[in-house]
Amino acid sequence: MADLALTPDAFDLSVGTLIVGGGACGMVAALAAAEAGQEVLVVEADPVPQGSTALSAGLIPAAGTRFQRDAGIDDDPARFAADIQRKAKDENDPALVAALAEGAGPAIEWLADGFGLPFSVVTDFDYPGHSRRRMHGLPSRAGRELIDRLRATVEGAGIDVICERRVETLFHDGPRVTGAALTRPDGGTETVGCDKLVLACNGFGGNRDMVARHMPDIDGAVWFGHDGNRGEAVAWGEALGAATRHLGAYQGHGNVAHPHGILVTWATIGEGGVQVNRDGHRFWDESQGYSEAARVVLAQPGGTAVTVFDDRIAGIARQFEDFRNAEAQGAIRTADTLSELAEALDLPAEALSGALADIPADGTDAFGRRWSGQRLAPPYCGVRVTGALFHTQGGLETDGTGRVRATDGRPFPNLFAAGGAACGVSGAGDSGYLSGNGLLAAVVLGRAAGAAAV
Structure with missing residues (x-):
């Protein structure tokens, strides 16, 4: 269930930045927000943060990194952006493509230098759509290792993460989101006020009604993603008047x-x-x-x-x-x-x-x-x-900082989305998918959303 309600008279607690979802996107957003001096709280529905990231190979494409240079690979963001648009048949927002292509390398090096994540480039085979070898991963080449390391890093930084809390309701005052209601395992609720809200929670691949409505040609597929992907972010955004994009992707x-x-x-x-x-x-x-x-x-x-x-x-x-x-x-x-x-x-x-x-x-x-x-x-x-x-690629329309846009194009004052909640850069269907784009958008937009000032 995804509901909206007007701001209550008081919240049980309040934070500067509330992040809904503890996958790679949420963890990266939390690290960036804390680095920017914000008070951060991550809420996660699962007993342990993992998200769709844990089910993937955990590979992130990035161009022009020192890891590529060390491997003798000549690459740059402009070439990466061209590859994305070519594979997606030029169906993406060029500004968002540029933001992701240019932000990927710095994000990878930020995670490596600032938090000790041991990235390296996959150099022994090519991924579809990439004209250079630019997939960066951790030693096991498993998303489980990526999410485990991010979780340990967040915990080591003293960032609060509360698990087994599903967000059912967002509170708002017009276009400004003011907080959320969390449901505990015992059925009780608690409310959290916030200055900024980052939706890093989910796509909608686990919601078969939404899948049948938006992508009927894949409706009969095995659902291999995370069961928490129920589409609440899209439902909240649409109720607030947010624009959506490429819901069939x-x-x-x-x-x-x-x-x-x-x-x-x-x-x-x-x-x-x-x-x-x-x-x-x-x-x-x-x-x-x-x-x-x-x-x-x-x-x-x-x-x-x-x-x-x-x-x-x-x-x-x-x-x-x-x-x-x-x-x-x-x-x-x-x-x-x-x-x-x-x-x-x-x-x-x-x-x-x-x-x-x-x-x-x-x-x-x-x-x-x-x-x-x-x-x-x-x-x-x-x-x-x-x-x-595996997961949906469409979602809420955002700019290069992860800020959600309304249907009239104006940005919401304090609402951000990334990861499965936001539209990525894989085009309008299945044919635009470029390997690693899901984590690319999660990491780059997650970092930008976490660091953005309210």
């Missing part, structure tokens, strides 16, 4: 091990793997990206496909914790021949062999995918996958 993932429910890194495709349906036939240009894959895989017979790669690619994929988990649970099958792999995955052997034989060693295949270099070679690997909805 989402990050899907068409490489989720089935029925194990484990994300399988797109490196299995990006380094030369392919997808076939249960009849053993390829069905699309896999290089478009894993968000686009969700819808295409779901459209195959049975709503599943098989990702086929080899042991060389598996060696690259093992840097990701999720892939190692998939192997440990038996989702990844390995065989010395294609016939044996086909038998293990219940595929027609002749069709599978034909699908791989049709891939040119150098050139463009029948689906428009460009090939050059190594071919798949034994031992072969495969995993049965399905399509999933």
Whole structure:
């Protein structure tokens, strides 16, 4: 439930900056706000802060960082911004794209230098849409490590975080938000007044009614995101008269091990793997990206496909914790021949062999995918996958500081949104998704919103 109410006569307590949500966005906003000298309180519905970040690979794209320079990568924000707009078919607000592209590098280095987060660049494979290798992650390449380190950093900074408190009601006086009502596990409520409110709480992927209304082509996907993503931020914003943008945009993932429910890194495709349906036939240009894959895989017979790669690619994929988990649970099958792999995955052997034989060693295949270099070679690997909805990309319209805009374009005086609550820069549908854009917007806008003066 997401309600609005007029400001009560008194609050149980008051703070300078109230942050709703304890994922990566909320934690980054809290660190920035505290650094700016604000009194900060983070409220989180879960027993432990984690959010959608904990379910991801925790990778953040940034251009022009010292980590790239140390790895010999020549990159800059202008090139990054062009990549974002190209992938999103120029559907984004150029000012917001520029703010994110220019703010990403400083945000990564701020987290590294100020708080000791040991970022490094993924240098051994390319992500869809990026013309340079610019994905920054922590050693495990797991979002769980990122959120755990952020949580420990927030706690070490003495910032108050209250868990198991779901915000049900926002209080306001016209366009100014004045506080919130929190529901405790025992059903009781407490009220918190604030000078500034940062919505770092959620998208709406866990609200199936909203998904069916705004993105019907992905309605049948497995929900792989955080169950707290119920859409309250959008509901509060619309009730206050805020503008929304790209509510039909989402990050899907068409490489989720089935029925194990484990994300399988797109490196299995990006380094030369392919997808076939249960009849053993390829069905699309896999290089478009894993968000686009969700819808295409779901459209195959049975709503599943098989990702086929080899042991060389598996060696690259093992840097990701999720892939190692998939192997440990038996989702990844390995065989010395294609016939044996086909038998293990219940595929027609002749069709599978034909699908791989049709891939040119150098050139463009029948689906428009460009090939050059190594071919798949034994031992072969495969995993049965399905399509999933990971999180929504649309949301409240904001400027480059995370300030929410009203439908007439004017900014709210003290309302900010980032992370899943705000519209990102992935375009209007699934085709604009650029790897890491969700965390990019969460970290950069979260930092800006936390630091902004009221």
